[in-house]
Structure formats: C-alpha cells, structure tokens
Amino acid sequence: MAHDEYDPTPSNDELEAHLQTRNMVVNLGPSHPAMHGTVRMKVELDGETIVKADTEIGFLHRGFQKSCENVTWTQCIPYTDRLNYVSALMNNFGFLSAVEKLIGLEIPERAKFIRVIGAELHRIADHLTATGALGLELGAFAAFLYGIEARELIQDRVTELTGARLTTNYGRVGGLNRDLPPGWGDKVLRTLTKVEELCGEVSALLTHNRIFTDRCRGTGVITATDALDFGFTGPCLRACGVNLDLRKQKPYWAYDQLKFEVAMGKNGDNYDRYLIRVKEIAESISLIRQALDKMPEGPVIVDDRRIALPPKDEVYGTIEGVMAHFKLVMEGIQVPAGEVYDATEAANGELGWYLRSDGSGRPYKVHVRAPGFHILSGVGKMIEGRMLADLIPTFDTINMIGGEVEQ
C-alpha cells in the first residue's frame, strides 16, 4: 500500500490547476454598525470586489401617506417631522409651501425669513451629521465628536424656537406657529460663531487627512448622466458638476433677496460630496446672518380665520374667535379641490410634494418625493465593480435617512 502514502509536495498539475472559487453573498444589515438606519444590502462578492448589490429597504415604513390621508392638513405636519428626522424643519416648511401653493396663499414676509433661517439651521445640522458620521466610519472619531457638538448647539437653538429637539412641528399653513423668542437672534449669531469654529475643526481633521482622502477620492463615482437618470438631486448631483439648486433656480420664500453661492463639485466621487457639504455649511451660515439682518417686523401668520387659528384672547373673548377656532380644529382647513406639485431644496436634494385635495378638510393624496429614495436606488450602480470597503464611505456620503426613504 505504498502508493497510499501522503505526499505533501504538490505536483505541477496541482499547482497550475484552476482554483475553484465561488462568489459569496454577504448580508450587510438590516442592523449593522456601519449602516445608518435599518437597510439591508445583499452584496455578492468576488473576493473583495462587489459583483452585484441589491438594496432592500422598508424596515422603517410607517405608512406616512395612508396616515396623512386620514387626518386634517394641519395634523399632517407632525408626520412630516419624522420624514427626515435630522432636518425636520425643512420637511415642515416644504410641505406647507406646497399646501400654500394649492390654496394660492402668500405668507407674510417675516414668516418667509424665519422659514429660511430654520431651514438653513437644519441644513447645517444635517450636513454636520453626514460629514461627522462619514469621519466616524472611516476611523476619525474626533471629527464626529466636533460635528455632533456643533449640531447639539444648533439643536439647542431649534429647541428654543420650536420646543422640541427633533420633532419640531413648527410651521403652520399660512406662516408659523409663533414668533421668534426674545433675544433668539443674538443667541443664534453667537452659536454660529462657535459652529463655524467647530466646522473648521472637522474640516481640518478630514479634508487633507491622507487616510480619509485615500478612502474617499475616486470611490463611489457616478457620472452626471447616470445621476440625472436615477433622479439624484442636491449635494450628490452637484458633486457631478450639475448646477441644480432649487433655491437658485426657482427661488422660494426669501432666497431671492439673499446672496449665496451654490457649491459645486466635478468628479462625482465621495470626496466631492464631502467637500460640497463643508462648503454648504459655510454658505448656510452666511445665509442665516443675512436673513437675521434683513428680517422685517410684522406678523408671522396670515390674518385669515379660515386658515390660521385666531389669537387666544380672541378665542376666549369673542364668539367669532370661538367659532373660527372650533371649525379649524374640528373640520380642518378647507383646501380647495385640485392638485399641485411643488418642490423645495432640502439638505439632500429636491423634496417634492404632490398634493391632491377633494375639497374636504383632509388630503386626498400626499405624495412625497424624498430625495434619499432616488439616491439610494443608484447606490448599486455606484459600488458595483468596486471594493467592499468603498461601500461604507459611499453609503455615508449619500446620507440616506431611513425616515424619508421608507416613509
């Protein structure tokens, strides 16, 4: 039985034989430390190269549209907070702008400026979270801490303004819930100085960091044509060199009275998306300063008893006030029958609303065009053929927010 003895030296045939390999399917998520929110990616790997990526979403689906169809227009506002929960004010105001367009309502000038200030504050918060988390997941924990510290300062101001950190519920059809608290503007200005300083720290830690740039430059690339095809908007589209910012193209609220530059990228990779966010924070800070400076005095909500609740002394003092209050609370605002599509520029891109009213006090249909949904659909295209490690920064820079993507 000598021929059964084991010979450890491989023969030439064995050495040159084709190695049997098989693609491996790896599940990332739904709960994974490097994935924001609950999203599952089924990734087919050939070694470390991604052959195919299938994104599965819906773990955070709450029935946003169905809920909105069964409550009054005003009662929809708290639901919109929970779409992009990092920048709730932008969702509030975006939804209200669409409702006002459907009614054909012009809001007071002061309310327009406060909407700009609120939206830009939350744009800074959103971008800080995105860049901070990007640093965190690439190993730069300090950058995340600086970013979140700055975001906390902004959340404090938002709390003073709205009474809540995240679920703001601040806007109302025809304007705003209430005016700015006394001395709030000065506090914001002081906060912005601090935020500027902290953003400087974040970008000093990341922008020229060798490890960071190596992981971000040239990864997660998408061409402008593909980006448009998928429906990319916001920073992710501008990173490809497409100049589309609804604040400039179709100015709403008070944006036409303020000066700002649209940050642009060129390569459509993770690094450009990061840089755009950093630049946009600076632009937003300047926008808030201008808006606080130019903001006129006056009412913050339209003086129309069919739309806005009467002031409390009127409710308790006059029969007309009681009636208006009662009808608005019980029946809701009577939005005329019709349909409208309106869009504003949220932190991640075009936040569009298709609203349909049948003339009753409740929406017949509320469609939200969440920017994140369309960007997430393009992730497969951005990472296929690239390394698994590229998925992490790509997933960070598109800034997917479960609340708006999964409605």
Place this chain on the structure above:
Amino acid sequence: MSTYALEQLEARLPGALEQRYQDRAGDHWGVVARLKIADAAKVVKELGYTLFVSMDCVDRLHLPESTPRFEVLYFFYSLERNEHLRLKVLVSEDECELPTIRFVYQGANWAERLAWDFYGVRFTGHGDLRRMLLYEEFQGHPLRKDYAMRDRQPLIPERPIKDIFRGPGTSGVS
C-alpha cells in the same frame, strides 16, 4: 411655465397626448395614452428633460371622476429650460398595467416597484417587479382607497433558513 414639452410631444408622437390642462396653480399637465408612455418618455428625454424626478399613483375611487380608477403620475425636470414636466396616465382597474419606462430612466426602476407595491399597478416589461417597502407575503395594496385604515395582515410563517444563501460551504443551498 411653458407648454413647450407638451407641444413637442404632440408634434413628434401624434396621438400620444390625450388631454392637456392647467391645475389650480397654473402648471400644465399632459395626459398620455396608456400604451404610449414608454415612447413618450423617450421623446421627453430627448427634449432635455433628463432628470427623473418622481413617479406615483392616485386612486380616484372616492373622487367625483372615479373612472378610470388610477392615475399614474410622472415628473421630469429639464436643466436647460428650468422647468418641471408633469405627465399622467389614466389606468382602469381591469387593465391595471402599463409599459415600463425603466429602460428609459433608470430611476423608474424603484419608483415603479413602489407604485406596484402600494397601488397594484403592473408595469409590463419591468422584469423585477418586487415589492419595494413591504414584504412579499403582504396581501393587498395598502394605498388603495378600499384598503381599510386599520386592516390587519395575517401572520406569516418564518422563512426557512435554507432561503438565505450562506456562501461557500455545505450549510447553505448549493
């Protein structure tokens, strides 16, 4: 808002546009024939409406004009002209399907899956029409107006572990 795209669509694709109207805010809408939507999308893309904005459906069951039952909405945007284009297709309950535009605009892939998921409108030729946000065993289409607000779904059996492909090795499916 101009009617440029709608006029071009009428000229280049006769019979595709069934109706044109303006909504309350003065925006123009075009109603496209059901089977012509894929061709219309091609024309629209050639006209420079390269950004796929959004897609959704409306169930008109409780509206005064309730037949045909569904509206499928399409939104595109042109960078050169700086305007949105609003199109819709009317789909009846019996013929609840229309051609996919997935191969014209890649973004329509997920949007059509979402429309199928919530309204049960089929897109022919899509090829991968799985549910988008809900699970495969879900019964019905929840954004239809006849789906009750507080409807409950039956419990579904847990999927066997064999369904998950575990990669090389013998534990999974070969």
